[in-house]
Amino acid sequence: MLTTTEENYLKAIFSISERSHKSASTNDLAKQLETSAASVTDMLKRLAQKELINYIKYKGVTLTTEGIKNATQLLRKHRLWEVFLVEKLRFSWDQVHDIAEHLEHIQSNELIMRLDAFLNYPKFDPHGDPIPNADGKFTIRNQTPLSYMHESQKGVLVGVKSHKTDFLLYLNKLNIKLGTEIEVVATNSYDNLFDIKIDGKNKITITATIAQ
Amino acid sequence: MLTTTEENYLKAIFSISERSHKSASTNDLAKQLETSAASVTDMLKRLAQKELINYIKYKGVTLTTEGIKNATQLLRKHRLWEVFLVEKLRFSWDQVHDIAEHLEHIQSNELIMRLDAFLNYPKFDPHGDPIPNADGKFTIRNQTPLSYMHESQKGVLVGVKSHKTDFLLYLNKLNIKLGTEIEVVATNSYDNLFDIKIDGKNKITITATIAQ
Protein backbone atom coordinates (compact mmCIF):
# COMPACT_ATOMS: atom_id res chain seq x y z
CA MET A 1 0.00 0.00 0.00
CA LEU A 2 1.37 3.43 -0.95
CA THR A 3 1.30 6.56 1.18
CA THR A 4 -0.44 9.71 -0.05
CA THR A 5 2.95 11.33 -0.63
CA GLU A 6 4.25 8.43 -2.68
CA GLU A 7 1.10 8.56 -4.78
CA ASN A 8 1.58 12.26 -5.38
CA TYR A 9 5.11 11.67 -6.61
CA LEU A 10 3.92 8.99 -9.03
CA LYS A 11 1.27 11.33 -10.42
CA ALA A 12 3.84 14.11 -10.82
CA ILE A 13 6.30 11.83 -12.66
CA PHE A 14 3.48 10.61 -14.89
CA SER A 15 2.26 14.08 -15.80
CA ILE A 16 5.75 15.46 -16.43
CA SER A 17 6.83 12.62 -18.68
CA GLU A 18 3.49 12.60 -20.48
CA ARG A 19 3.83 16.32 -21.18
CA SER A 20 7.51 16.32 -22.18
CA HIS A 21 7.79 12.78 -23.61
CA LYS A 22 10.97 12.22 -21.64
CA SER A 23 12.11 11.29 -18.15
CA ALA A 24 11.33 13.65 -15.25
CA SER A 25 14.23 15.48 -13.62
CA THR A 26 14.68 16.07 -9.91
CA ASN A 27 14.23 19.81 -10.31
CA ASP A 28 11.08 19.44 -12.43
CA LEU A 29 9.57 17.30 -9.70
CA ALA A 30 10.67 19.66 -6.93
CA LYS A 31 8.96 22.54 -8.73
CA GLN A 32 5.76 20.65 -9.50
CA LEU A 33 5.47 19.24 -5.96
CA GLU A 34 6.55 22.51 -4.34
CA THR A 35 9.30 20.86 -2.32
CA SER A 36 13.09 20.82 -2.26
CA ALA A 37 15.31 18.90 -4.67
CA ALA A 38 16.81 17.09 -1.67
CA SER A 39 13.40 15.76 -0.62
CA VAL A 40 12.77 14.58 -4.15
CA THR A 41 16.03 12.64 -4.25
CA ASP A 42 15.12 10.94 -0.97
CA MET A 43 11.71 9.92 -2.23
CA LEU A 44 13.06 8.72 -5.59
CA LYS A 45 15.30 6.28 -3.75
CA ARG A 46 12.30 4.93 -1.86
CA LEU A 47 10.16 4.59 -4.99
CA ALA A 48 13.02 2.88 -6.85
CA GLN A 49 13.35 0.47 -3.94
CA LYS A 50 9.68 -0.39 -4.37
CA GLU A 51 10.24 -0.85 -8.12
CA LEU A 52 7.72 1.81 -9.08
CA ILE A 53 10.25 3.92 -10.98
CA ASN A 54 13.42 3.51 -13.02
CA TYR A 55 15.91 5.79 -11.36
CA ILE A 56 19.48 6.46 -12.46
CA LYS A 57 21.35 9.01 -10.36
CA TYR A 58 21.62 12.40 -12.08
CA LYS A 59 19.61 11.08 -15.05
CA GLY A 60 15.99 11.55 -14.05
CA VAL A 61 13.20 8.98 -13.66
CA THR A 62 10.53 7.14 -15.60
CA LEU A 63 7.72 4.98 -14.25
CA THR A 64 7.87 1.19 -14.37
CA THR A 65 4.84 -0.77 -15.59
CA GLU A 66 3.73 -1.05 -11.97
CA GLY A 67 4.23 2.70 -11.48
CA ILE A 68 2.19 3.52 -14.58
CA LYS A 69 -0.59 1.25 -13.34
CA ASN A 70 -0.70 3.12 -10.04
CA ALA A 71 -0.58 6.57 -11.62
CA THR A 72 -3.35 5.68 -14.07
CA GLN A 73 -5.63 4.41 -11.34
CA LEU A 74 -5.05 7.64 -9.42
CA LEU A 75 -6.00 9.64 -12.50
CA ARG A 76 -9.11 7.49 -12.83
CA LYS A 77 -10.10 8.14 -9.23
CA HIS A 78 -9.37 11.86 -9.44
CA ARG A 79 -11.42 12.32 -12.58
CA LEU A 80 -14.37 10.22 -11.42
CA TRP A 81 -14.57 12.27 -8.23
CA GLU A 82 -14.47 15.46 -10.30
CA VAL A 83 -17.43 14.22 -12.31
CA PHE A 84 -19.26 13.45 -9.07
CA LEU A 85 -18.53 16.88 -7.64
CA VAL A 86 -19.71 18.72 -10.74
CA GLU A 87 -22.63 16.56 -11.86
CA LYS A 88 -24.05 15.48 -8.51
CA LEU A 89 -22.98 18.15 -6.04
CA ARG A 90 -23.26 21.01 -8.56
CA PHE A 91 -19.77 22.40 -8.02
CA SER A 92 -18.42 24.40 -10.95
CA TRP A 93 -15.36 23.15 -12.85
CA ASP A 94 -13.05 25.67 -11.22
CA GLN A 95 -13.77 24.41 -7.67
CA VAL A 96 -13.25 20.68 -7.91
CA HIS A 97 -9.55 20.07 -8.46
CA ASP A 98 -8.35 20.55 -4.87
CA ILE A 99 -11.11 18.45 -3.31
CA ALA A 100 -10.59 15.63 -5.82
CA GLU A 101 -6.89 15.83 -4.96
CA HIS A 102 -7.83 14.51 -1.51
CA LEU A 103 -10.62 12.13 -2.50
CA GLU A 104 -8.38 10.32 -4.98
CA HIS A 105 -6.26 8.90 -2.15
CA ILE A 106 -9.09 6.95 -0.54
CA GLN A 107 -8.27 3.27 -0.88
CA SER A 108 -11.21 1.12 -1.97
CA ASN A 109 -11.69 -0.55 -5.32
CA GLU A 110 -15.29 -1.33 -4.44
CA LEU A 111 -15.91 2.38 -3.85
CA ILE A 112 -14.52 3.40 -7.23
CA MET A 113 -16.37 0.63 -9.07
CA ARG A 114 -19.64 1.73 -7.54
CA LEU A 115 -18.93 5.42 -8.05
CA ASP A 116 -18.21 4.73 -11.73
CA ALA A 117 -21.51 2.88 -12.07
CA PHE A 118 -23.40 5.60 -10.16
CA LEU A 119 -22.02 8.23 -12.56
CA ASN A 120 -22.92 6.02 -15.53
CA TYR A 121 -19.39 5.19 -16.63
CA PRO A 122 -18.33 8.65 -17.80
CA LYS A 123 -15.53 8.78 -20.40
CA PHE A 124 -14.41 12.38 -19.75
CA ASP A 125 -14.09 14.60 -16.70
CA PRO A 126 -15.40 18.18 -16.33
CA HIS A 127 -12.24 19.58 -17.96
CA GLY A 128 -12.54 17.24 -20.93
CA ASP A 129 -9.75 14.89 -19.81
CA PRO A 130 -10.32 11.20 -20.56
CA ILE A 131 -11.09 8.89 -17.61
CA PRO A 132 -9.14 5.63 -17.77
CA ASN A 133 -11.29 2.53 -17.30
CA ALA A 134 -10.57 -0.10 -14.63
CA ASP A 135 -7.90 -1.62 -16.91
CA GLY A 136 -6.18 1.74 -17.39
CA LYS A 137 -7.36 2.28 -20.99
CA PHE A 138 -8.13 5.86 -22.08
CA THR A 139 -10.67 6.92 -24.69
CA ILE A 140 -8.82 8.95 -27.32
CA ARG A 141 -10.51 11.60 -29.42
CA ASN A 142 -9.50 14.10 -32.08
CA GLN A 143 -8.48 17.44 -30.71
CA THR A 144 -6.38 20.42 -31.76
CA PRO A 145 -5.26 23.30 -29.56
CA LEU A 146 -7.05 26.51 -30.52
CA SER A 147 -3.63 28.08 -31.06
CA TYR A 148 -2.99 25.65 -33.96
CA MET A 149 -6.19 26.48 -35.83
CA HIS A 150 -6.20 28.69 -38.91
CA GLU A 151 -8.44 31.59 -39.80
CA SER A 152 -12.14 30.81 -40.40
CA GLN A 153 -11.70 27.30 -38.98
CA LYS A 154 -14.46 26.22 -36.57
CA GLY A 155 -14.37 23.78 -33.67
CA VAL A 156 -16.08 22.69 -30.46
CA LEU A 157 -14.27 22.98 -27.12
CA VAL A 158 -13.76 19.48 -25.71
CA GLY A 159 -11.06 20.14 -23.11
CA VAL A 160 -8.80 22.63 -21.35
CA LYS A 161 -5.09 22.17 -20.71
CA SER A 162 -4.85 23.99 -17.38
CA HIS A 163 -7.04 23.31 -14.35
CA LYS A 164 -5.95 26.46 -12.53
CA THR A 165 -8.86 28.15 -10.80
CA ASP A 166 -8.17 31.64 -12.14
CA PHE A 167 -7.89 30.41 -15.74
CA LEU A 168 -11.21 28.57 -15.49
CA LEU A 169 -12.88 31.57 -13.85
CA TYR A 170 -11.65 33.67 -16.76
CA LEU A 171 -13.25 31.25 -19.22
CA ASN A 172 -16.47 31.40 -17.20
CA LYS A 173 -16.43 35.18 -17.59
CA LEU A 174 -15.93 34.83 -21.35
CA ASN A 175 -18.87 32.40 -21.38
CA ILE A 176 -16.68 29.61 -22.69
CA LYS A 177 -17.37 26.07 -21.48
CA LEU A 178 -17.08 22.51 -22.79
CA GLY A 179 -19.27 22.20 -25.86
CA THR A 180 -18.88 25.86 -26.84
CA GLU A 181 -18.42 26.38 -30.58
CA ILE A 182 -15.41 28.53 -31.42
CA GLU A 183 -14.53 30.07 -34.78
CA VAL A 184 -11.15 31.65 -35.43
CA VAL A 185 -11.91 35.03 -37.01
CA ALA A 186 -8.35 36.35 -37.25
CA THR A 187 -4.91 35.49 -35.94
CA ASN A 188 -2.33 38.13 -35.34
CA SER A 189 1.18 36.73 -35.16
CA TYR A 190 2.71 40.17 -34.52
CA ASP A 191 1.12 40.86 -31.11
CA ASN A 192 0.05 37.24 -30.54
CA LEU A 193 -3.68 37.81 -30.23
CA PHE A 194 -6.59 35.70 -31.48
CA ASP A 195 -9.96 37.10 -32.53
CA ILE A 196 -12.59 34.39 -32.04
CA LYS A 197 -16.36 34.11 -32.34
CA ILE A 198 -18.20 32.23 -29.61
CA ASP A 199 -21.25 30.09 -30.46
CA GLY A 200 -21.59 32.12 -33.65
CA LYS A 201 -22.44 35.25 -31.65
CA ASN A 202 -20.00 37.27 -29.49
CA LYS A 203 -16.68 38.20 -31.06
CA ILE A 204 -13.78 38.52 -28.57
CA THR A 205 -10.01 38.75 -28.47
CA ILE A 206 -7.78 36.44 -26.43
CA THR A 207 -4.02 36.03 -25.99
CA ALA A 208 -2.00 33.20 -27.52
CA THR A 209 -1.43 31.80 -24.02
CA ILE A 210 -5.15 31.35 -23.49
CA ALA A 211 -5.55 29.94 -27.00
CA GLN A 212 -2.94 27.34 -26.18
CA MET B 1 -5.99 22.45 10.94
CA LEU B 2 -5.91 19.03 12.66
CA THR B 3 -4.16 15.93 11.39
CA THR B 4 -6.10 12.73 10.70
CA THR B 5 -4.59 11.17 13.82
CA GLU B 6 -5.56 14.08 16.04
CA GLU B 7 -9.09 13.87 14.68
CA ASN B 8 -9.25 10.17 15.46
CA TYR B 9 -8.22 10.81 19.04
CA LEU B 10 -10.92 13.45 19.45
CA LYS B 11 -13.54 11.06 18.11
CA ALA B 12 -12.35 8.32 20.45
CA ILE B 13 -12.47 10.61 23.49
CA PHE B 14 -15.94 11.78 22.47
CA SER B 15 -17.33 8.28 22.02
CA ILE B 16 -15.81 6.94 25.26
CA SER B 17 -17.06 9.78 27.42
CA GLU B 18 -20.46 9.73 25.72
CA ARG B 19 -20.77 6.01 26.42
CA SER B 20 -19.46 6.06 30.01
CA HIS B 21 -20.54 9.56 31.04
CA LYS B 22 -17.10 10.22 32.49
CA SER B 23 -13.62 11.20 31.39
CA ALA B 24 -11.66 8.85 29.10
CA SER B 25 -8.63 7.06 30.54
CA THR B 26 -5.33 6.51 28.77
CA ASN B 27 -5.87 2.76 28.65
CA ASP B 28 -9.42 3.06 27.30
CA LEU B 29 -8.09 5.21 24.50
CA ALA B 30 -5.17 2.89 23.81
CA LYS B 31 -7.58 -0.03 23.46
CA GLN B 32 -10.08 1.83 21.28
CA LEU B 33 -7.39 3.24 19.00
CA GLU B 34 -5.39 0.00 18.97
CA THR B 35 -2.18 1.69 20.01
CA SER B 36 0.07 1.78 23.09
CA ALA B 37 -0.64 3.72 26.27
CA ALA B 38 2.64 5.57 25.76
CA SER B 39 1.52 6.87 22.36
CA VAL B 40 -1.75 8.02 23.87
CA THR B 41 0.03 10.00 26.58
CA ASP B 42 2.16 11.70 23.93
CA MET B 43 -0.85 12.68 21.88
CA LEU B 44 -2.84 13.88 24.89
CA LYS B 45 -0.08 16.36 25.63
CA ARG B 46 -0.29 17.69 22.12
CA LEU B 47 -4.09 17.98 22.16
CA ALA B 48 -3.98 19.70 25.57
CA GLN B 49 -1.45 22.16 24.14
CA LYS B 50 -3.95 22.96 21.36
CA GLU B 51 -6.69 23.39 24.00
CA LEU B 52 -8.87 20.70 22.51
CA ILE B 53 -8.93 18.60 25.68
CA ASN B 54 -8.78 19.04 29.46
CA TYR B 55 -5.97 16.81 30.54
CA ILE B 56 -4.80 16.15 34.10
CA LYS B 57 -1.97 13.67 34.43
CA TYR B 58 -3.15 10.27 35.66
CA LYS B 59 -6.76 11.53 35.72
CA GLY B 60 -8.03 11.01 32.18
CA VAL B 61 -9.35 13.56 29.66
CA THR B 62 -12.52 15.35 28.61
CA LEU B 63 -13.08 17.48 25.52
CA THR B 64 -13.13 21.27 25.68
CA THR B 65 -15.91 23.17 23.89
CA GLU B 66 -13.61 23.46 20.91
CA GLY B 67 -12.85 19.73 21.07
CA ILE B 68 -16.55 18.86 21.18
CA LYS B 69 -17.19 21.08 18.18
CA ASN B 70 -14.52 19.24 16.20
CA ALA B 71 -15.68 15.77 17.25
CA THR B 72 -19.29 16.58 16.40
CA GLN B 73 -18.40 17.83 12.94
CA LEU B 74 -16.44 14.64 12.34
CA LEU B 75 -19.45 12.58 13.36
CA ARG B 76 -21.55 14.66 10.99
CA LYS B 77 -19.19 14.03 8.12
CA HIS B 78 -18.86 10.34 8.89
CA ARG B 79 -22.59 9.78 9.02
CA LEU B 80 -23.39 11.83 5.93
CA TRP B 81 -20.85 9.83 3.95
CA GLU B 82 -22.41 6.60 5.25
CA VAL B 83 -25.80 7.75 3.98
CA PHE B 84 -24.21 8.53 0.62
CA LEU B 85 -22.55 5.13 0.41
CA VAL B 86 -25.73 3.23 1.26
CA GLU B 87 -28.38 5.31 -0.51
CA LYS B 88 -26.48 6.39 -3.60
CA LEU B 89 -23.78 3.78 -4.13
CA ARG B 90 -25.94 0.87 -2.87
CA PHE B 91 -23.46 -0.43 -0.31
CA SER B 92 -25.03 -2.43 2.51
CA TRP B 93 -24.84 -1.12 6.09
CA ASP B 94 -22.13 -3.59 7.06
CA GLN B 95 -19.69 -2.31 4.40
CA VAL B 96 -19.65 1.44 4.92
CA HIS B 97 -17.98 2.12 8.26
CA ASP B 98 -14.36 1.70 7.17
CA ILE B 99 -14.71 3.75 3.99
CA ALA B 100 -16.52 6.56 5.84
CA GLU B 101 -13.67 6.46 8.36
CA HIS B 102 -11.44 7.79 5.59
CA LEU B 103 -13.90 10.09 3.85
CA GLU B 104 -14.67 11.93 7.09
CA HIS B 105 -11.17 13.42 7.19
CA ILE B 106 -11.53 15.32 3.92
CA GLN B 107 -11.41 19.01 4.74
CA SER B 108 -14.04 21.09 2.94
CA ASN B 109 -17.08 22.72 4.47
CA GLU B 110 -18.45 23.43 1.03
CA LEU B 111 -18.25 19.72 0.21
CA ILE B 112 -20.19 18.70 3.31
CA MET B 113 -22.83 21.40 2.84
CA ARG B 114 -23.43 20.25 -0.71
CA LEU B 115 -23.37 16.57 0.20
CA ASP B 116 -25.96 17.23 2.91
CA ALA B 117 -28.19 19.01 0.38
CA PHE B 118 -27.66 16.27 -2.23
CA LEU B 119 -28.77 13.65 0.30
CA ASN B 120 -31.76 15.80 1.26
CA TYR B 121 -30.64 16.69 4.77
CA PRO B 122 -30.92 13.24 6.35
CA LYS B 123 -31.42 13.15 10.13
CA PHE B 124 -30.16 9.58 10.73
CA ASP B 125 -27.43 7.41 9.24
CA PRO B 126 -27.81 3.80 8.00
CA HIS B 127 -27.29 2.46 11.54
CA GLY B 128 -29.94 4.76 13.00
CA ASP B 129 -27.47 7.17 14.59
CA PRO B 130 -28.48 10.84 14.52
CA ILE B 131 -26.58 13.16 12.17
CA PRO B 132 -25.66 16.48 13.82
CA ASN B 133 -26.58 19.52 11.75
CA ALA B 134 -24.04 22.20 10.77
CA ASP B 135 -24.40 23.74 14.25
CA GLY B 136 -23.73 20.42 15.97
CA LYS B 137 -27.33 19.82 17.10
CA PHE B 138 -28.58 16.20 17.13
CA THR B 139 -32.17 15.07 16.59
CA ILE B 140 -33.20 13.04 19.63
CA ARG B 141 -35.83 10.33 19.49
CA ASN B 142 -37.33 7.81 21.88
CA GLN B 143 -35.57 4.51 21.95
CA THR B 144 -35.11 1.56 24.31
CA PRO B 145 -32.59 -1.26 23.98
CA LEU B 146 -34.33 -4.52 23.11
CA SER B 147 -32.74 -6.01 26.23
CA TYR B 148 -34.81 -3.61 28.41
CA MET B 149 -38.16 -4.54 26.90
CA HIS B 150 -40.62 -6.80 28.71
CA GLU B 151 -42.60 -9.75 27.43
CA SER B 152 -45.24 -9.09 24.77
CA GLN B 153 -43.89 -5.55 24.26
CA LYS B 154 -43.55 -4.49 20.60
CA GLY B 155 -41.22 -2.00 18.95
CA VAL B 156 -39.62 -0.91 15.69
CA LEU B 157 -35.84 -1.13 15.24
CA VAL B 158 -34.48 2.41 14.79
CA GLY B 159 -30.79 1.83 15.49
CA VAL B 160 -27.98 -0.58 16.34
CA LYS B 161 -25.33 -0.01 18.99
CA SER B 162 -22.44 -1.80 17.28
CA HIS B 163 -21.25 -1.11 13.72
CA LYS B 164 -19.07 -4.21 13.58
CA THR B 165 -19.30 -5.97 10.25
CA ASP B 166 -19.91 -9.47 11.62
CA PHE B 167 -22.70 -8.27 13.93
CA LEU B 168 -24.45 -6.50 11.06
CA LEU B 169 -24.02 -9.52 8.78
CA TYR B 170 -25.63 -11.64 11.50
CA LEU B 171 -28.61 -9.26 11.59
CA ASN B 172 -28.83 -9.48 7.80
CA LYS B 173 -29.03 -13.26 8.09
CA LEU B 174 -31.82 -12.95 10.68
CA ASN B 175 -33.61 -10.60 8.28
CA ILE B 176 -33.46 -7.77 10.79
CA LYS B 177 -32.96 -4.22 9.49
CA LEU B 178 -33.94 -0.66 10.43
CA GLY B 179 -37.72 -0.44 10.42
CA THR B 180 -38.20 -4.10 11.35
CA GLU B 181 -40.98 -4.66 13.90
CA ILE B 182 -39.85 -6.76 16.86
CA GLU B 183 -42.05 -8.34 19.54
CA VAL B 184 -40.58 -9.83 22.71
CA VAL B 185 -42.21 -13.24 23.04
CA ALA B 186 -40.32 -14.47 26.09
CA THR B 187 -37.27 -13.51 28.12
CA ASN B 188 -35.22 -16.09 29.90
CA SER B 189 -33.07 -14.59 32.64
CA TYR B 190 -31.57 -17.97 33.57
CA ASP B 191 -29.69 -18.66 30.30
CA ASN B 192 -29.96 -15.06 29.04
CA LEU B 193 -31.85 -15.72 25.84
CA PHE B 194 -34.61 -13.72 24.17
CA ASP B 195 -37.37 -15.20 22.04
CA ILE B 196 -38.57 -12.56 19.61
CA LYS B 197 -41.00 -12.37 16.71
CA ILE B 198 -39.90 -10.50 13.58
CA ASP B 199 -42.41 -8.45 11.56
CA GLY B 200 -45.16 -10.53 13.19
CA LYS B 201 -43.95 -13.67 11.36
CA ASN B 202 -40.73 -15.60 12.12
CA LYS B 203 -40.04 -16.46 15.73
CA ILE B 204 -36.33 -16.67 16.66
CA THR B 205 -34.07 -16.81 19.69
CA ILE B 206 -31.17 -14.42 20.28
CA THR B 207 -28.63 -13.91 23.09
CA ALA B 208 -28.79 -11.06 25.58
CA THR B 209 -25.65 -9.60 24.00
CA ILE B 210 -27.40 -9.24 20.66
CA ALA B 211 -30.52 -7.87 22.35
CA GLN B 212 -28.41 -5.19 23.97
Add this chain to the structure above:
DNA sequence: ACATATTTTTAGACTAATCTAAAAATTAAG
Protein backbone atom coordinates in the same frame (compact mmCIF):
# COMPACT_ATOMS: atom_id res chain seq x y z
C1' DA C 1 -2.25 1.06 56.37
C1' DC C 2 0.72 -1.16 53.81
C1' DA C 3 2.17 -4.38 50.20
C1' DT C 4 0.82 -5.61 45.66
C1' DA C 5 -1.36 -4.94 41.31
C1' DT C 6 -2.65 -1.82 37.85
C1' DT C 7 -2.39 2.31 35.30
C1' DT C 8 0.06 6.02 33.49
C1' DT C 9 4.04 8.54 32.33
C1' DT C 10 8.89 9.08 31.01
C1' DA C 11 13.03 7.88 28.46
C1' DG C 12 15.05 6.64 24.46
C1' DA C 13 14.73 4.90 19.87
C1' DC C 14 12.60 4.25 15.10
C1' DT C 15 10.34 5.63 10.45
C1' DA C 16 8.46 8.79 6.92
C1' DA C 17 8.77 13.05 5.17
C1' DT C 18 10.70 17.14 5.23
C1' DC C 19 14.41 21.00 5.51
C1' DT C 20 19.23 23.72 4.78
C1' DA C 21 23.90 23.76 3.60
C1' DA C 22 27.67 21.67 1.48
C1' DA C 23 29.74 18.41 -1.76
C1' DA C 24 29.78 16.03 -6.10
C1' DA C 25 28.43 15.33 -10.84
C1' DT C 26 26.88 17.03 -15.14
C1' DT C 27 26.28 20.53 -18.67
C1' DA C 28 27.48 24.67 -21.08
C1' DA C 29 30.56 28.41 -22.69
C1' DG C 30 34.49 30.46 -24.16
Add this chain to the structure above:
DNA sequence: CTTAATTTTTAGATTAGTCTAAAAATATGT
Protein backbone atom coordinates in the same frame (compact mmCIF):
# COMPACT_ATOMS: atom_id res chain seq x y z
C1' DC D 1 39.27 21.27 -23.08
C1' DT D 2 39.18 23.58 -19.01
C1' DT D 3 36.43 26.69 -16.13
C1' DA D 4 32.04 28.30 -14.62
C1' DA D 5 27.19 27.54 -13.98
C1' DT D 6 23.67 24.43 -13.01
C1' DT D 7 21.73 20.31 -11.29
C1' DT D 8 21.67 16.62 -8.22
C1' DT D 9 23.03 14.15 -4.27
C1' DT D 10 24.74 13.65 0.47
C1' DA D 11 25.02 14.90 5.32
C1' DG D 12 22.87 16.12 9.26
C1' DA D 13 18.81 17.96 11.64
C1' DT D 14 13.66 18.36 12.58
C1' DT D 15 8.73 16.97 13.35
C1' DA D 16 4.70 13.78 13.90
C1' DG D 17 3.56 9.59 15.27
C1' DT D 18 4.78 5.43 16.85
C1' DC D 19 7.16 1.67 19.76
C1' DT D 20 9.32 -1.03 24.14
C1' DA D 21 11.06 -1.03 28.61
C1' DA D 22 11.46 1.08 32.91
C1' DA D 23 9.97 4.34 36.44
C1' DA D 24 6.38 6.70 38.90
C1' DA D 25 1.76 7.32 40.51
C1' DT D 26 -2.61 5.54 41.79
C1' DA D 27 -5.85 1.97 43.25
C1' DT D 28 -6.95 -2.33 45.76
C1' DG D 29 -7.21 -6.18 49.15
C1' DT D 30 -6.65 -7.95 53.38
